Amino acid sequence: MGKLILNVDTGIDDAFAIILLNKYRISPEFIVAASGNSTLxxxxxxxxxxxxxxxxxxxxxxxxxxxxxxxxxHEDFHGENGIGCYHFEEVSLENQPNGIIKMYEALLHDKYTIICTSPMTSLGLLLSMDSGIKKNIENIVIMGGAFGITQYGNGNMGNSEFNVFYDPEAAKIVLGADINETIISLDTTMNPELAIYNMPQNTKRTPLDNFIYKTTEFMLKKHRTFELHDPIAALSFINPDIFEFINGNIDVDSNGVTRFEKNRNSKKRIAVALNNEDYINQLVNKIYDIG
Structure with a gap:
């Protein structure tokens, strides 16, 4: 699979995406956290x-x-602290190396895939620094956009999807770049058959299980449903063969509305379907340690 960098705005579903990758023994070289679901x-x-x-x-x-x-x-969708009812210890941002610079330095020397489950601001800044580093980006997997290709791609912020709505200028830079990109949009992730409506059950109670079940319970109480947007993006990196994609050109307007024009020669591919049985077996059961 090659080397991997994550861009996140953790968020409950970002955390679940990191957990899913870990369940498959996939570890990023490093992770860049940005504002989005909550403050930096x-x-x-x-x-x-x-x-x-x-x-x-x-x-x-x-x-x-x-x-x-x-x-x-931010919308307070994931709770005031960005992670529901769960509380991690405070961490100081002082004297921390800048993640955008770290991505730039890494891409100067090696090839990487980047999974972005956050707004695309950090990537927009990265690509604006030096267009030459694009040659070392093998693929960017992006959770974002609502294209109206399927009945589910209608937006969750008006006609826009949150990650694009949060920073449409950055999204336009990233989605317009001459780079291979896999886009997991609301056209797939808002399929109601992929949502969780009831608490999955298992018998384990490790600290990780405690986190998973407490945050799932929070989302179900707050929203009555839990859509696993970001883990689905991670799953497309783990096993793209269970997805159906179409290629095309993408545009982003100033309101964060994403538009798509089919083009089989485009470097952008958008997921339009996901095998439901594989989704249950390879994502839901994996995260909740069922079976």
Whole structure:
């Protein structure tokens, strides 16, 4: 699979994406946390907390703290601290190496895949630094966008998807770059057959299980459903063969609305379907340690 960098705004479903990768023994070289689901202070703490819980041992660096040209905005969807009812220890941002610079330095010397389950601000800044590093980006897996290709791709922030809505200027830079990109949009992740409506059951109660079940319970109580957007993006990296993709050109307007034009020669491929049985077996049962 090659070397991997994660961009996250941890968030409960970002944490579940990191957990899923760990269940498959996939560890990133490092993780860049950015604002999005919550402030950078919260997302950095949450990311450090989940890596410690998993004993990953990979560095976590802070990335962007606000969109390129807009103020920070969040919906409190994942709770005030960004991770529901769970509380990790506070972590200082002082004197931490900058994650955008760390990505740049890494890409100067080696090839990487990047999974981005956050707004694309850090990547937009990265690509604006030096277009030459694109040659060492093998693929960017992006959770973002709502293209109306399927009946589910209608947006969750008006006609936009949150990660793109949060920073459409950065999304336009990244989605317009001459790079291989795999986009996991609401066209797939909002399929109601892929949501969790009831608490999955298992008999284990490790610290990790405690985190998984407490945060799942929080989401079900708060929203009555739990869509696993970011873990589905991680699953597309783990096993792309269970997805159906179409290739095309992408545009992003100033309101964060994403538009798609089919083009089989495009470097952008958008997931439009996911095998439901494989999703249950390879994602849900894996995270909840069922079976």
């Amino acid at each position: 202070k919260n997302t950095y703490r949450n990311t450090t907390g989940i890596t410690n819980l998993l004993q990953l041992g990979c560095p976590v660096y802070p990335g962007s703290y606000k969109p390129l040209v807009r103020p920070h905005y």
